[in-house]
Amino acid sequence: MINQRMYDLGAAPSAIRELFAYGMERKAMIGADKVFDFSIGNPSVPAPEAVRETILKLMDMDPVVLHGYTPASGAPQVRQTIADFIKREYGVPATPGQLYLTAGAAAGIAISLAAICNAGDQVIVPSPFFPEYRIWTEQIGCQLVEVPCLQPSFALDVPAIEAAINEHTSAIIINSPNNPVGSVYTRENLQELAAMLTRKEAELGRAIYIIADEPYRLLTYGADVPYIPCIYPRTIVCYSFSKCLSLPGERIGYIYVSDLMDNARETAIAVAGAGRALGYFCAPALFQYVLQACLELPADVEAYRINRELLTSGLRELGYEFVEPQGAFYLWVKALEPDAKAFSERAKKFELLLVPSDSFGCTGWVRVSYCVSRECIEGSMPAFAALKASYDAE
């Protein structure tokens, strides 16, 4: 009598979570330093000291206010601070009424999709993509339409996206820097997308939103990450502090419905309604106030930069093929056989935990999360060598 779909979703945790759970068991069995766990995107860099200092300071605040309900969209002063920041940082006319604080980008995307889609609509995602997109889209009775990125660049294939758009299309989810590929879409690529979407909106007489999933915005290694609302007005930014401030468990982020779209107010109201419908009351209060103080902190990318360098130079030397990572903390590596799951299984024999690309909607690759200790990267190299040798020997 229970809901079979929910049972299935609960019974089959994502491949990432499954591999992560396997890693935990395996570490308990043979020792944590013997398992090279590249499965999960849990930041290995600690939250900045300023977060700790802010929390300590907040402990002097009246607890009734500190831990009390905020308005559903978030504390007004926190939204004002974020709006001012967006305005200053990206030069767009951001107002606090267009902001809705959320329990991370996951909640942000689920809420945004519910706000702008109607049952039967289609949502386009460039593939490979974060697997939960499908679940949130299908949850509201909509269909996920995958459009493979160009290879080997993994840029957006704008003509293919155009071909996928029809009178049911309500949104496209753009995730740059990208999980799982580590790619960053160029300004030209995004401008081409925006021009096409504008044309299709006029042609079809219907709003087509970009949902910009941006938890990795600050985690880059020199690449320019264009702010999508500057390029395409009908953009909803789903931001999260999980990765850049290393607060993934605290579930804090925001939805910013661009002021520049013609139906900005209506969309922001629908976002508030969708949050309500999905059981969200307000984003965790303490961390709303943490944000207010820590909003402008830069991300500490140094450790990831070192890991990236070690990993790419090591794997290059061993003869692995991969996409040169420009952002986030993921390396997208070509599997050494067509079946990525079989490759991932064989990697486990060498204590390497690599997520097969099938869970991201494509075949033949694995995702290597390098938000790990430097020792893990260094220690894994003989295992990567042995894995490669096992294929070379065939």
Added chain:
Amino acid sequence: MINQRMYDLGAAPSAIRELFAYGMERKAMIGADKVFDFSIGNPSVPAPEAVRETILKLMDMDPVVLHGYTPASGAPQVRQTIADFIKREYGVPATPGQLYLTAGAAAGIAISLAAICNAGDQVIVPSPFFPEYRIWTEQIGCQLVEVPCLQPSFALDVPAIEAAINEHTSAIIINSPNNPVGSVYTRENLQELAAMLTRKEAELGRAIYIIADEPYRLLTYGADVPYIPCIYPRTIVCYSFSKCLSLPGERIGYIYVSDLMDNARETAIAVAGAGRALGYFCAPALFQYVLQACLELPADVEAYRINRELLTSGLRELGYEFVEPQGAFYLWVKALEPDAKAFSERAKKFELLLVPSDSFGCTGWVRVSYCVSRECIEGSMPAFAALKASYDAE
């Protein structure tokens, strides 16, 4: 092109929130001490000092662990602690696998409904009821069926509930101590409900769940609050620490799928799937660990007990009729005219903010939230007197 239902939900905030917002404006205009704001259920008692001490202690924990992702269902040691507590406190065989930590009871109920209902199902609520129940039920394509409580006791009308049950019924939401009435269902009343549900389950060959919404469990004034899993096995408890630990903004609570039901494991798995589908990754991590330390703290009901005494004796003296409150921090007062909205509007003229019962699914009453300062209660008495006099003069 946006979702009209979401727009409507966002455009029409709940009557409670609306009145609360009016109160904020009014206080800014004429002074906070001149407005008697009984609109919202935001605890006026500060969180226990132990919460602050625990947070300070947690600041010494490795921030990568402290703020990192926990499993979706919550940190294992926190779930173990809660399971042990439930076992010890209520004498039921609770196991950590049946627990799923949530962002408050709101998330808990929305997730539970999604887990156990299929589109087209019916969910019964005794009325009056917390208005968001309807939104969460309709969000998953189900129908809310209201069954009025008996008057003047506001006990469950079990024969009427039985008459409302049919082959589409999947759950009944029980909220005791009750918001908005402040009533507590007796053991006999709940046993009568359980016996009837058991009979109807057999008769219809279908599972009928009790969803026990329990944020006010510890806020009582002497009443016994039976633990529903002890009375009816197919119970899902949605607990929240918002009220008893005064942490409403932090969004922390749990779902406990009773180990005693025959489909306990399947239901818990469906709960995990539903959390995933609604965009929940994990409950806020820091407050999961706060719970672990503060789980057994008693609620500080003393201030509410004093308020309750002041309010009930004052209103009784003025000739108001109300339900003798046994739990929570709400007083359910008979409006002085049949139209509760008109009564609430007139009360505003005396700077009294009382929520009309229409938003809770019945006519002719107002909800007075007495989680306010003692001064507010005392200061409001002349206003209540003047309000009464304005009707007596007619």
